[in-house]
Structure formats: structure tokens, C-alpha cells
Amino acid sequence: GQNIDQPTEMTATEGAIVQINCTYQTSGFNGLFWYQQHAGEAPTFLSYNVLDGLEEKGRFSSFLSRSKGYSYLLLKELQMKDSASYLCAVMDSNYQLIWGAGTKLIIKP
Amino acid sequence: ETGVTQTPRHLVMGMTNKKSLKCEQHLGHNAMYWYKQSAKKPLELMFVYSLEERVENNSVPSRFSPECPNSSHLFLHLHTLQPEDSALYLCASSQESVSGANVLTFGAGSRLTVL
Numbered sequence: 001g002q003n004i005d006q007p008t009e010m011t012a013t014e015g016a017i018v019q020i021n022c023t024y025q026t027s028g029f030n031g032l033f034w035y036q037q038h039a040g041e042a043p044t045f046l047s048y049n050v051l052d053g054l055e056e057k058g059r060f061s062s063f064l065s066r067s068k069g070y071s072y073l074l075l076k077e078l079q080m081k082d083s084a085s086y087l088c089a090v091m092d093s094n095y096q097l098i099w100g101a102g103t104k105l106i107i108k109p
Numbered sequence: 110e111t112g113v114t115q116t117p118r119h120l121v122m123g124m125t126n127k128k129s130l131k132c133e134q135h136l137g138h139n140a141m142y143w144y145k146q147s148a149k150k151p152l153e154l155m156f157v158y159s160l161e162e163r164v165e166n167n168s169v170p171s172r173f174s175p176e177c178p179n180s181s182h183l184f185l186h187l188h189t190l191q192p193e194d195s196a197l198y199l200c201a202s203s204q205e206s207v208s209g210a211n212v213l214t215f216g217a218g219s220r221l222t223v224l
Contacts, residue, residue, distance in 0.1 A: 035215075042215040042216055044215070096154075097152075098151075100151055
């Protein structure tokens with residue numbers, strides 16, 4: 001079967017750096033997405049990786065290794081507003097999105 | 110209005126009720142989706158409409174009935190639901206492309222409680 005694994009919950013300190021990992025086993029690969037979802041709000045698109053390597057977008061970066069079936073989302077200079085759930089999703093060979101259960105990130109002062 | 114708008118934001122219904130969830134997108138996208146989000150579970154795709162035609166129905170019980178009258182509007186009609194159907198129902202839209210980078214824009218969801 002197809003599966004996406006990510007930690008259920010992580011805690012980090014304001015101003016620090018945190019890395020949220022995502023591993024996947026899917027039937028084919030056509031890209032990996034990260035979304036951010038604040039409590040009670042819509043998930044919003046953060047990043048898309050289809051080739052190996054690091055994509056940087058301001059304080060957020062996303063890394064992909066297709067050979068290892070692995071991605072991470074790196075958040076730098078953490079702010080309280082970064083407290084949210086982070087959803088990893090992979091597009092399989094049929095262009096279907098396979099979702100992880102999300103990682104709840106708690107930022108402490 | 111911009112983005113994807115869902116109404117109502119909260120709904121409480123009995124198992125014998127009939128209600129509908131509404132979604133409207135103002136982005137000119139050509140595909141719309143219904144997802145179910147339960148606590149600590151992955152998003153579950155329920156229905157997809159592309160160019161107003163349903164292209165996927167992932168074995169969703171018949172008590173959920175979608176309707177897509179045009180490319181901007183999507184409904185989910187609810188009938189004789191069960192308590193386990195209590196969840197957040199998310200609507201999303203996208204502009205499908207051959208590149209595969211199909212970025213979804215979500216609404217804030219309708220929180221459904223079935224008593």
C-alpha cells in the first residue's frame with residue numbers, strides 16, 4: 001500500500017530552527033508538497049519539490065531525496081505564528097495525492 | 110470575496126436530517142474537490158470534479174452526494190449521516206496542468222457534528 005509517515009507532534013523554541021521529516025512509499029512519484037494549516041483555518045501551500053535537492057523560500061526550505069523516499073521541511077528563525085500543522089503529500093504515478101496525517105508544531109517562547 | 114469560501118462553517122445535525130455544504134471558488138480554477146479531515150488522520154479525498162464532470166468517487170457512502178452545477182460552485186448533500194461522519198469537510202480547487210504541479214487552494218472547511 002501507499003504510505004506517508006511524519007511525526008505527530010514536535011515542539012520548538014521561538015527563534016530556533018526545526019526540521020519536520022516526511023518519508024513516503026508510493027506507487028510512482030510526481031512531486032511532493034508541503035502545506036501549512038493553522039487551527040481552524042484552511043491548509044495553505046508552502047512548497048513543491050519534484051527534483052532532488054533543497055528549495056529555499058524565505059525562512060522555509062524543503063528538501064527532497066527521491067532515492068531515499070524522504071523529504072524535510074526546515075523552518076528557521078521560528079516565530080509564534082509558525083505554530084500550526086504541517087502536511088506532507090506525495091503525487092503518485094496516477095497524479096493522485098497521498099497525504100500524511102500531519103505534524104503539529106508547537107512553538108514555545 | 111477571494112479564494113475558496115465554504116458555508117456553513119459549523120453544522121450540527123441529527124442522523125435523520127438532510128443538509129448541504131456549499132463551496133464557491135473565485136479563482137477561475139477548472140477542478141474542485143471535497144476532502145474529509147478527521148483528527149490525526151490523513152486527508153481523505155471524497156470527490157473530484159474536473160471541468161464540472163465527476164472524475165473520482167473513492168468509495169464514499171451514498172449518504173454523501175456531490176453536485177457541481179458550474180465550475181465555481183460545489184455542493185455536498187448530506188442525508189442520514191452517522192456519528193462517525195463527524196469531521197471537518199474541506200473544499201479545494203486547482204487549475205489542472207500537464208506539469209503535475211497541481212497546487213490546491215483550500216477553503217477553511219465546514220465542521221460537521223452528527224448527533
